Amino acid sequence: MGKIAQRKWNESDMIKAIDAVRKKNMGWKKASKHFNVPKTTLIRLSNVKYGTSEEAVKVKRGRPTVLSKDIEEELVTYCLAMEASFFGLTRADLRRIAVQLAERNQIAHPFKNEIAGKKWVRLFLQRHKSKLSERKPTGTSYSRALGFSKENVEMFFGLLDEVYEKEKFTPDRIYNVDESGITVVQSKVAKVVGLRGKKQVASLTSGERGALITVVACLSASGSFVPPLVVFRRKNMSEQLTKGAPAGTIFSTHPSGWIQTNSFTEWFRHFIKFSNPTKEKPVLLLLDGHFSHTQNIDLIDLAKENHVTILSLPPHCSHKLQPLDKTFMGPLKIHYSDEIRQWLRINQRPVTAFDVMELFGKAYIKCQRAEVAINGFKVTGIWPLNKTIFSDAEYIEEANKQRDSSFYEAVLKKNKPKGTNLSPPINQNQSTSNEQGGFQEIDLNRPSASTSSVVGYLPLPDEELEMSPATSCQISPFDITPLPQVKKRTSNRGRKACKSTVITSTPYKTQLEEAKKAKEEKEAQQKAKNRITGGCRGNRKKGKQLIKKRLSFDERDEKVSGSEADESVSSGNSELEVPPGVIPAKEDDAACMF
Numbered sequence: 001m002g003k004i005a006q007r008k009w010n011e012s013d014m015i016k017a018i019d020a021v022r023k024k025n026m027g028w029k030k031a032s033k034h035f036n037v038p039k040t041t042l043i044r045l046s047n048v049k050y051g052t053s054e055e056a057v058k059v060k061r062g063r064p065t066v067l068s069k070d071i072e073e074e075l076v077t078y079c080l081a082m083e084a085s086f087f088g089l090t091r092a093d094l095r096r097i098a099v100q101l102a103e104r105n106q107i108a109h110p111f112k113n114e115i116a117g118k119k120w121v122r123l124f125l126q127r128h129k130s131k132l133s134e135r136k137p138t139g140t141s142y143s144r145a146l147g148f149s150k151e152n153v154e155m156f157f158g159l160l161d162e163v164y165e166k167e168k169f170t171p172d173r174i175y176n177v178d179e180s181g182i183t184v185v186q187s188k189v190a191k192v193v194g195l196r197g198k199k200q201v202a203s204l205t206s207g208e209r210g211a212l213i214t215v216v217a218c219l220s221a222s223g224s225f226v227p228p229l230v231v232f233r234r235k236n237m238s239e240q241l242t243k244g245a246p247a248g249t250i251f252s253t254h255p256s257g258w259i260q261t262n263s264f265t266e267w268f269r270h271f272i273k274f275s276n277p278t279k280e281k282p283v284l285l286l287l288d289g290h291f292s293h294t295q296n297i298d299l300i301d302l303a304k305e306n307h308v309t310i311l312s313l314p315p316h317c318s319h320k321l322q323p324l325d326k327t328f329m330g331p332l333k334i335h336y337s338d339e340i341r342q343w344l345r346i347n348q349r350p351v352t353a354f355d356v357m358e359l360f361g362k363a364y365i366k367c368q369r370a371e372v373a374i375n376g377f378k379v380t381g382i383w384p385l386n387k388t389i390f391s392d393a394e395y396i397e398e399a400n401k402q403r404d405s406s407f408y409e410a411v412l413k414k415n416k417p418k419g420t421n422l423s424p425p426i427n428q429n430q431s432t433s434n435e436q437g438g439f440q441e442i443d444l445n446r447p448s449a450s451t452s453s454v455v456g457y458l459p460l461p462d463e464e465l466e467m468s469p470a471t472s473c474q475i476s477p478f479d480i481t482p483l484p485q486v487k488k489r490t491s492n493r494g495r496k497a498c499k500s501t502v503i504t505s506t507p508y509k510t511q512l513e514e515a516k517k518a519k520e521e522k523e524a525q526q527k528a529k530n531r532i533t534g535g536c537r538g539n540r541k542k543g544k545q546l547i548k549k550r551l552s553f554d555e556r557d558e559k560v561s562g563s564e565a566d567e568s569v570s571s572g573n574s575e576l577e578v579p580p581g582v583i584p585a586k587e588d589d590a591a592c593m594f
Contacts, residue, residue: 009037011057014045018053021046065127066109066120071101071476076128078477084393085483086145088137091121097477098124104475140319147316150395156314156321156500157387163309163502164385169284171221171383175275176286176376177267178217178324179259182360183210184351186337204344206351212257213356216267217324217332221383223370226274229267230360232353233257244358246365248274264292265299272306282307286382288318289498297512303504310503320390323376328367335363 017035020026021042028046032039050056065072075097082089089097095116102109111117125132163169184206194201211233218226227248232241234253242251250270252263277283285303287293289312303310313321320326339359340351351359381389501508 006061009041013037014042014057015053017042018046018056022048022053066107066111066116067098067101068107071105072124072128074476074478075101075124076131079132081478081483085485086140087484088135091118091134094121094124097480100480101475101477104480141316143316144319147314148320148395150392152314152317152500153321153390153395154387156317157381157385159311159500159502160382161385161387163284163311167282167284167309169282171374171377172224173275173277173281174221174284174286174377174383175218175226175271176220176323176382177226177271178288178318178322178329179214179290180217180329180332181212181214181257182333182336182356183212184340184353184356185210186340188334188337190338190341203341206340206344210351211353213353214257214259215360216259216264217328218271219324219328219373219376221323221374221377223373225368225373226271228364229263229270230357231257231259231263234353238354240354242357243354244361246361246368249357259290259292261292261296261298265296265302268299268302272302272308275308277307279307282309284308285310286313286322287311288313288322289315294498294503295512295516297509297516300504300509300512308504312498312500312503314500315498320394321380321382323373323380323382326379327372327376331372332363332367335366336360339363 013035014037017026017031017037020031020035021028026034028039028043031037032042045053045056045059047056050059067075075094078097079089079094092115095118096114098116098120099109099111099114101107102111109116111120125134185208186205189203189205192201192203213233214231216229216231218228220226227246227250229250229252230245231252231254233256235255237251237253242249245251250267252266254260254263271285275283285308287310293299293310294312300310302308318325336359339362343351343355343359377383379389381387
């Protein structure tokens, strides 16, 4: 038997039929025939518990939800607000909050053990699938969450606009460079087909962890790629390490495997040969604030001599503003890991440093596509220039500032429901009525029981917000668990992050030279001071070390002598234990008085 078709009747006809029955102008049977609507449906919807006739035709069949529609809309807003604040809710969190909402609002519920069932959260997400979906978040550090601010991004785009206006760069003259690390162990493990119900499925790797190999990649906004630089973790270079590398690749070595100032300068000379900048066709190079980029005077001199403008990205913003990070580095590591997996299956031995370039070359060719490079510059707003590519909801600090009434009115102006007031809804805990019927000033930084008072946290554009009048619930999720605040951490350790700047500008070079000179003078003073007090400190340190050694030797000697003494105690019963030249004692001999 096939599925019976439902709700085939016309809504306007059903509204007229409900009004006729409620006003007692017609009976159920006559209204059903006159307006051509099902009789049983008319009998059910004409009940006044479904509200007005317009509301009644919107009622769906089935049991009512545990939480009312208003509370569920409030919970949807809370989910979006928490996700925008980098504290997204899991299914288990939603199940616990549902119980708390029901109990705090005195709603009868069938939940047990202070947690809602799995079926409830599945149906809740299904009811609100237009706004909510379960996603796997990307881990974001405190530095990146707070470093990606509207102020830093606007400063970067302002400098970029000035550079574009001054030099008139074309897409083929705009480049981005970045470094990434690879090892002989794959970083991405693909899903495999296995036995259902098996608790653990293993996949072979080359080792627990491998030596770092740094790759310096570069691409342009027109889709071209500069051959990479590869830095191996070793002292001496070997030709066998270069087997299978992409054409034009250059190589370097360092004991740590990290990029250094001299190796990046070497890559920059390689970049100049490839891009061939001239006075008529200058080149723009975008890079992050790594010390080998921003504190390299030789690099600045080379760039100025060869008509290359270098612009640094804002600190902790490369995950949003760096084209290579957005579209190239991720696929490269996925393809590289897949090449290692296939190589292990065919060769049946671990991958070594001499096999890396062959596998990396195959992965690099798969990602070396023009559309990958062009899309990287497009999604970051660098080319074509798009200063408004990031919404205010993507800046966590900006979202925290947008809880004032001015922002509230700006967002709700377009979606203001008819007959509602633009001012934030007020509950009894936030305000009191005066004699004139007005309200006193409220604190909008406090969590409110209304959906609209927290709309500043929503990661949705204005046109996607569907605002409703103030909810009737007394307790909202914002009252149970207020939105957490991500606070900045101050530290004096490590290098200080510099703001986005034109590294090849004369003021920056002068400032860098002065800072380097001051550092050298400080180190010279410290060395001179150490020469004066170094002898005493050195002798004192050596003396302490000698004392520790003596103490350790004395303890060891005591243990050895103690064990030897225990073993050498004479029982007096054996002639072998009596020293030579001494007559053994007899039982009838008198005891020695001494």
